[in-house]
Amino acid sequence: MERVTVEQIESSSARQLAAKKSGRFSRIWDYISGVITGRTVAHRQARTAYLFTLPVFIYVIIIFFIPAGYTIVLSMYTWSLDGLGRFIGLESYSELLNAPLFLKSLRNTLVFTLMSVPGTVFFGLLAALAFQSRARLRFRGFFKVTYFMPLVVSLVAVAFVWKWMFNPSIGLLNNILRMLSLPEQGWLNDTTQVLPSLAIMYVWARLGFAMVIFIAGLESIPSDYYDAAAIDGASRWQQFWRITFPLLNPQLVLVVILEMITSLRTFELPYMAANGGPAHASRTVVLHIYDSAFQYFQMGSAAAAAIILFALILGLTLVQRRLLSRQIEY
Amino acid sequence: MAVIEKQSSRLNSLWSNYRLAEQIRRTLIFLAATLGFVVMIWPIAWTILTSLKHPQEVHRFPMTWLPDNWLYFENYRILFTEYPIWRWLLNSIIVTSLSLASTLFFCSLAGYAFAKLRFWGKELLFVSVIALLMMPPEITLVPLYLMFNWAGLVNTYPGIIGSNWLSVVGVFIMRQFMESIPNDYVDAARIDGASEFQIYLRVALPLTIPGFVTLAVIKTILAWNDFLWPLVVATKQEMMTMTVALQVFNTSFYIEYTLITAGALISMLPLITMFLILQRWVMQGMVMAGLKG
Numbered sequence: 045m046e047r048v049t050v051e052q053i054e055s056s057s058a059r060q061l062a063a064k065k066s067g068r069f070s071r072i073w074d075y076i077s078g079v080i081t082g083r084t085v086a087h088r089q090a091r092t093a094y095l096f097t098l099p100v101f102i103y104v105i106i107i108f109f110i111p112a113g114y115t116i117v118l119s120m121y122t123w124s125l126d127g128l129g130r131f132i133g134l135e136s137y138s139e140l141l142n143a144p145l146f147l148k149s150l151r152n153t154l155v156f157t158l159m160s161v162p163g164t165v166f167f168g169l170l171a172a173l174a175f176q177s178r179a180r181l182r183f184r185g186f187f188k189v190t191y192f193m194p195l196v197v198s199l200v201a202v203a204f205v206w207k208w209m210f211n212p213s214i215g216l217l218n219n220i221l222r223m224l225s226l227p228e229q230g231w232l233n234d235t236t237q238v239l240p241s242l243a244i245m246y247v248w249a250r251l252g253f254a255m256v257i258f259i260a261g262l263e264s265i266p267s268d269y270y271d272a273a274a275i276d277g278a279s280r281w282q283q284f285w286r287i288t289f290p291l292l293n294p295q296l297v298l299v300v301i302l303e304m305i306t307s308l309r310t311f312e313l314p315y316m317a318a319n320g321g322p323a324h325a326s327r328t329v330v331l332h333i334y335d336s337a338f339q340y341f342q343m344g345s346a347a348a349a350a351i352i353l354f355a356l357i358l359g360l361t362l363v364q365r366r367l368l369s370r371q372i373e374y
Numbered sequence: 375m376a377v378i379e380k381q382s383s384r385l386n387s388l389w390s391n392y393r394l395a396e397q398i399r400r401t402l403i404f405l406a407a408t409l410g411f412v413v414m415i416w417p418i419a420w421t422i423l424t425s426l427k428h429p430q431e432v433h434r435f436p437m438t439w440l441p442d443n444w445l446y447f448e449n450y451r452i453l454f455t456e457y458p459i460w461r462w463l464l465n466s467i468i469v470t471s472l473s474l475a476s477t478l479f480f481c482s483l484a485g486y487a488f489a490k491l492r493f494w495g496k497e498l499l500f501v502s503v504i505a506l507l508m509m510p511p512e513i514t515l516v517p518l519y520l521m522f523n524w525a526g527l528v529n530t531y532p533g534i535i536g537s538n539w540l541s542v543v544g545v546f547i548m549r550q551f552m553e554s555i556p557n558d559y560v561d562a563a564r565i566d567g568a569s570e571f572q573i574y575l576r577v578a579l580p581l582t583i584p585g586f587v588t589l590a591v592i593k594t595i596l597a598w599n600d601f602l603w604p605l606v607v608a609t610k611q612e613m614m615t616m617t618v619a620l621q622v623f624n625t626s627f628y629i630e631y632t633l634i635t636a637g638a639l640i641s642m643l644p645l646i647t648m649f650l651i652l653q654r655w656v657m658q659g660m661v662m663a664g665l666k667g
Contacts, residue, residue, distance in 0.1 A: 114517035
């Protein structure tokens, strides 16, 4: 700690006074120059702080701002192997929105999301209700851990394992169906069954996340509410709909939105398990982006598709937040 | 007296009825949970079982559940001798540990600054950094690849690390943990003449080890499992990470499922082991990362 002399304080307060008089710009300049030269203790602390956070700002600029701007630029230009071509405005967007393949991938993504999100929320909630501490189930901790485990496995490995189980001729699921003398299914090889099959994988892989968040929400609901309801003769079913469900609303909204975003971005499962097929029946938007950028080198079209995806995610998130959130007080 | 006795016996039978119903209910829930457990664990168990089978066993009809010989490691031998698995594992380890080291250092440093130092624009800067979490990484995939390609980083370790060298969630988490350090400790160190970096190193870091473990766990999982970015950047076989290399099995040649499952198992084993050791940390970390991501 350096000693601060009276002159220093006086000079700095005089400087502040002068700065105050001469308007905003010079005040900012005064701060910047103070930080650079390390005029006072406070300035030196700020200098250290800027230095400490510098990597974060570099990261944000390189990884977020420049690429984000570049995406917008790319989406409005043609692309050739030498780089940016000529300006075409919004042509890529209108082309995409008229391209059957992109529209199909958009539809597939939405259908997949409509199956996987409710599935994850439903089974996650079921697991949470069974494994909350109030339920006093035996081996609760053990169950919680095993239900969560798929979440640490990469989706690529998940896709492999399930692809093997879904195999129509030698896979486990059709073998079981055969043993039960039920009709065999096409699973990933069937255009109508591939998205539900992928949704099953998704629910299996993601359910633990919803479960842990729901458990945290459930444990924060005071037991008194349930005791009071039980004394009033409310059945468990009524208790769930009148107490648990409304009070769990924040966690439900959160999980629905997060799972929606995750499944709108889905790539690994359709890419590894079905390669977008059969007949593009599992082609998702991110798969379309990957395909057009890195197989066909149409960077402009891929960038436009990425921006459409972003708009979709943002729009749906805002709508859901508006529609689902309820303020509940008891 | 008799009335009371009658009442109490009625109450008793009511109570035992209730107990019975409760017992049945609990047993049913337990059975359902066990069924769920089997469904959840089965894909992983089936992977292990398949990887121990001879390719011909897999094609048998009717299907057999368990391997004929539990000590049949031929699949693993083929994998390790005919494919560069060691190289792929090494790549994964290098990429993961470098990402981990730089993320932990930069995030904790920034977290300390955002929590304990005063500077102009602190809140504004912090909020605008956190707001970027709204942006899915797929949006910047194409331009980021073009930038890395332009910089000549394709098929190099820094290139594969890509955006993994820092984490916005990590800054948020480390700030949370740093804020819980009492200001008195920091001030006392300042009065003793410690520089801010010394305070960060000697005072703040030892007090935020839980935050470190949480962030380290998240980053390990994310970096090890990262797929889309390394898939795009690591095109040479010798630069692929384990997760990307699995894809080689998928596309390049026809391979038996016995080999694929063995490869998938090798790729997931490190993380499953970590999860089983650090269960609580992993769950807490994944939830924190998920909430902010």
